[in-house]
Amino acid sequence: MAVQTLLDECLSIRGGRLFIEECDADELARRFGTPFTVMSEDQLRRNARRYRREFEARWPAGPVVVLASIKANFALATRWILSQEGLGCDTFGAGELHAALEGGVAPDRISVNGAIKDQPLIEAAVRAGARITLDSTAELALVREAARRLGRRATIRFRIRPDFSTLTEPTDWYEEPTPIAEATRLYKAGIPTEDVIELGRRALQMPEIDLAGVHAHIGRHTNRTEQWPPIIAAYGGLLAGLRDAWNGWTPRELNLGGGYPVPRDPFGRGLARLQGPPRTAPDVSEYAGVVTASLMSTLQQHGFSLRGLRLEIEPGRGVYGDAGVHLATVRNLKAVDSPAPHRWVETDTSDMFLPDVVWEHNRWTAIVANKADRPSSIVADIVGLTCQPDRIVPLASLPEVQPGDSIAFLDTGAYQDGLACNFNALPRPGMVLVTGDRAEWIKRPETVADIFRRDVVPLRLTARQ
Amino acid sequence: MAVQTLLDECLSIRGGRLFIEECDADELARRFGTPFTVMSEDQLRRNARRYRREFEARWPAGPVVVLASIKANFALATRWILSQEGLGCDTFGAGELHAALEGGVAPDRISVNGAIKDQPLIEAAVRAGARITLDSTAELALVREAARRLGRRATIRFRIRPDFSTLTEPTDWYEEPTPIAEATRLYKAGIPTEDVIELGRRALQMPEIDLAGVHAHIGRHTNRTEQWPPIIAAYGGLLAGLRDAWNGWTPRELNLGGGYPVPRDPFGRGLARLQGPPRTAPDVSEYAGVVTASLMSTLQQHGFSLRGLRLEIEPGRGVYGDAGVHLATVRNLKAVDSPAPHRWVETDTSDMFLPDVVWEHNRWTAIVANKADRPSSIVADIVGLTCQPDRIVPLASLPEVQPGDSIAFLDTGAYQDGLACNFNALPRPGMVLVTGDRAEWIKRPETVADIFRRDVVPLRLTARQ
Structure with a gap:
């Protein structure tokens, strides 16, 4: 029997080859045609259950609702999986609300967040019975109007801006050290x-409106859990202020947003000050522990009762990130000796399909899928095929590779597909779902015809001169 | 008669309102529905003619062929306009070659550039009669095979890597000063x-192959023309080396690539070290002058004859950039006093549709289209509507604005549409073409249905539990 090494719950190396669940990644690459992203159904389910379990165990006061951030991956099939696991949905705008409803989410587990909601979106949200998280004063009148017109009471929450000025440690987002407080x-x-x-x-005067709670989200700025106690203290302080201003109102629902890394955490590792050996992010249990303990402590300190309080969290990359593997094929090797030695492994994918290389300075873990147990013997930039520099993983340590080898970029299940573009008129990759040894398309790849489908050419331009 | 101020050849302010050609930008915004990009047909034609004229005037030795880089804007209608003006096309991959052929480009004015060309692409290029710019050793055999199979002689050029190590000035691409040589x-x-x-x-031994010349492109690293003499000197030096190695072979065609800014040059102005008052880039005539003079001098110095030599250039943003204006509508205003005063003007567009804010640290010039002559009285971030920070123009100086006002982002005709994505499940904007007082869609906006068109949901996921 071949040697088997487990990389995590969904990835293993068997006989030198990378497996995603029970699927040989290199065989998937050949069968479906690279580039594409593989989502592991089983890993998505494990992540969903883990988030529920870790928070529910530590929050006995009331219900915990995990509202997975659909912006991180809006493929409908992945959403159906999370719906089957009882997860709610953080949505933004008409497209994401559509995806949540089409993806089987129970409407009372949908939060419609986001800036600049217009009348049609608010009306759709009220009609569905989703919660609406207001982001500006202008939205209240729109919700009231929709509720009146539809003869319903609308459940709203306010997105608040606690004072985070005590967060002096730097965010991972920027090249120059910038305190989270400033970001x-x-x-x-x-x-x-x-x-x-x-x-x-x-x-609170409006009979059409049920002000159920508040929402705050600061996103992922660091992989250290130390950021959470001051965040939650600021949150509790503002809540106490609102209670005082609103005649003793207390929230039934608190939404702490998302912002948690995947275990292998590639975020920011492209920045000079965050380079170094790969860092492992703390486990969800540690995150859940710090968040719930801080929340109980700050609320009790301010004299709030916890009884029945609904705690909501909105993980995005934490749920989707490590369930995704992007597969590419090596197409060419290139090396120069002058003016200094440098090597490139040219693949058929691009940072245009893995754009957090740019947006978040990510450094994905890359594995040569069909040579997964070979020792590293070269250092090369793994690059994409566009006319840009397209350095997906600069200075990767790799075994000797050949054209035809498959490369797997781990932890690419969150955000990459939604951020992908058609630069160089490249069709965007599809998405394959695996569970056990089964694999099937859940998003078909684009074709060149798709890219030009919206073009209209005025007749005067094509007529002969 | 209302006061009229010309901003450039295509933009004016008339009675306090921004006009694109003879079209009132705010009226366009209302008629077509923001966000969308307006392309000025007339400005595209002027730019095309200017590039031809300025280079042809300074390169009497042989033909000048302007191969506009279609990656900068692959809308078919804009390509037809350039085809009418006699411009050729720099293409990359199957999608761009398709666009060039569908966009009316004469095949002998198409260069198929780019990394990792596969057999179908090379065959399509040989069949069309396009020139092929080889980027790796592996491609020669593919071209030969295609030429044999099709019974044609294929015209190729090599993309070369001159030694640019004398280029010590910093590139505008990176936060930390990085010499162009290193980039x-x-x-x-x-x-x-x-x-x-x-x-x-x-x-040179292969009867199926015509090695017509060489290609080099280093892209836009600075808006100063001082970079060009050392670039071209390096290019000439390598050419002389190739001639010596190849028994006196001399090129019939030299392609210098692209890399030239738009006049208002927003590139890199988001970087701390490049901030300051807006910089105006030198005119195309200065660029053409420096390039042609350097080229004549270095070729003559190395003993090359210039007679009949075809000079090719591949402008992208230089042709398309300032012909495009992206229009958005102000949807909300937001201000905080604590912990420090800050204002936001929230619009219905996004840096997801204007992504060179991130990729190139661009700072677009923003004009409130219906208040274009009002003095600036506030400083605010012009932001987009996604859940990201989405700071399209940080700390813009603006007149007092209200919801409903239209904002025009200038110089957005190159690269932005091709780099746009569906983040937050947002439909990508369309494109409108104006000429004189006429305006029409040349790319229809996406719908939410478009975004989910490629989704496939396995039945087992939607079945009731």
């Missing part, structure tokens, strides 16, 4: 505190 | 010099 200060989201106080007074 | 050294494109020497020896 969150410049972030537009949330209703300014002065406005929210006045807005709450008005909302 | 080009790490850039994968081009055949390593040792390989190209051997490859040329083989190609």
Whole structure:
């Protein structure tokens, strides 16, 4: 029997070859045609269950609702899997609300978040019975109008802007060390505190409106759990202020947003100050422990009762990230000796399909799928095929590779597909779902015809001169 | 008569309102529905003619062929306009070659560039009669095979890698000052010099192959023309080396690639070290002058004859950039006083549709189209509507704005549409063409249905539990 090494719950190396669940990654690459992303159904389910379990175990006061952030992966099939696991959905805008409803999410587990909701979106949300997280004062009147027109009471929450100025450690987002406090200060989201106080007074007078709670989200700035106690303290302080301003109102629902890394955490490793040996992020249990303990402590300190309080979290990359593997094929090798030695492994994919290389300075873990147990013997840039520099993994340590080898980029299940573009008129990759030894398309790859489907050429331009 | 101020050849302010050609930008915004990009047909034609004229005037030795880089804007209608103006086309991959052929380009004015060309692409290129710019040793055999099978002689050029190590000034691409020499050294494109020497020896023996010339492209690293003499000197030096290695072979065609800014040059202005008052880039005539003079001088110095030599250039943003204006609508205003005052003007577009904010640290010039002559009185971030920070123009100086106002982002005709994505399940904007007072869609906006068209949901996931 071949030697088997487990990389994690979904990836293993068997006889020198990378397996995703029970599927040989290199065989998948040949069968479906690279580039494409593989999502592991089983890993998605494990992640969903883990988030529920770890938070539910530590939050006995009331229900825990995991609202997976569909922006991280809006393939309908992946959403159906999470719906089967009882997860709710954080949505944004008409497209994401559509995906949530088409993806089998129970409407009372949908939160419609996001800036600049227009009348059609708010009406669709009220009609569906989704919760609406207001992001500006202008939205309250739109919700009231929709609720009146539809003869329903609308459940809303306010997105608040706690004062995060105690967060002095640097965010992983920027090249130059920038305190999280500064990054969150410049972030537009949330209703300014002065406005929210006045807005709450008005909302609490409106019979069409049920102000159920508040929402705050600061996103992933670091993989250390130390950021959470001060975040949650700021959150609790603002809640106490709102209670005082609103005649003792207390929330039934608290939504802490998302912002948690995948275990292998590739985020920011392209930045000079974050390079070094790969860092492992703390487990979800540690995250859940710090978050729930901080929350209980700050709420009790401010005299809030926890009984029946619904705790919501919105993991995105934490649920989807390590369930995804992007597969590419080596197409060419290139080396120069002058002016300094450098090697490139040219693949048939691109950072245009894995754009967090640019947006988040990510450094994905790359494995040569059909040579997964060979020792590293070369250092080369793994590059894509566009006319850009397209350095997907600079200076990767790899075994000797040949054209035809398959390369797997791990932890690419979150955000990459939604951020992919048609640069160089390249068709965007499809997505394959695996469970056990079964594999099938859940998003077909684009064709060149797809790219030009929206083109209209005025007749005067094609007529002969 | 209202006061009229010309901003450039295509933009004016009339009675306080921004006009694109003879079209009121705010009226366009209302008629077509923001966000979308407007392309000025007239400006595209002027740019095409300017490039031809400025280079032809300074290159009497042989033909000048302007191969506009279709990656910068692959809308078929814009390509037809350039085809009418006699421009050729730099293409990359199957999608761009398709666009060039569908866009009316004469095949002998098409160069098929790019890494990792596969057999179908090379065959399509040979069949069409396009020139093929080889980027790796592996491609020669593919071209020969296609030429044999099709019974044609294929015209090829080699993409070469001159030694640019004398280019010590920093590129505008990176936050940390990085010499252009280093950026080009790490850039994968081009055949390593040792390989190209051997490859040329083989190609020159092949009756199916016509090795017509060489190609080099380093892209836009700075808006100063000072970079060009050392680039071209390196290019000439390598050419002389190839001639010596290849028994006196001389090129019939030299392709210098692209890499020239638009006049208002927004590139890199998001970087701390490149901030400051807006910089105006030198005119195309200065660029053409420096390039042609350097080329004549270096070729003559190395003893090449210029007679009949075809000079090719591949402008992308230089042709398309300032012919495009992206229009958005202000949807909400937000201000906080604490912990420090900050304002946001929230629009219905996004840096996901104007991604060179991220990729190139661009700072677009933004004009409130219906208040174009009002003095600036506020400083605010112009932001988009996604859940990201989405700072399209940080700290813009603006007149007092209201929801409903239209904002025009200038110089957005190149690269932005091709780099746009569906983040947050947002439908990508369409494109409108204007000429004079006429305006029409040339690319229809996406719908939510478009975004989910490629989804496939396995039945087992939607069945009731």
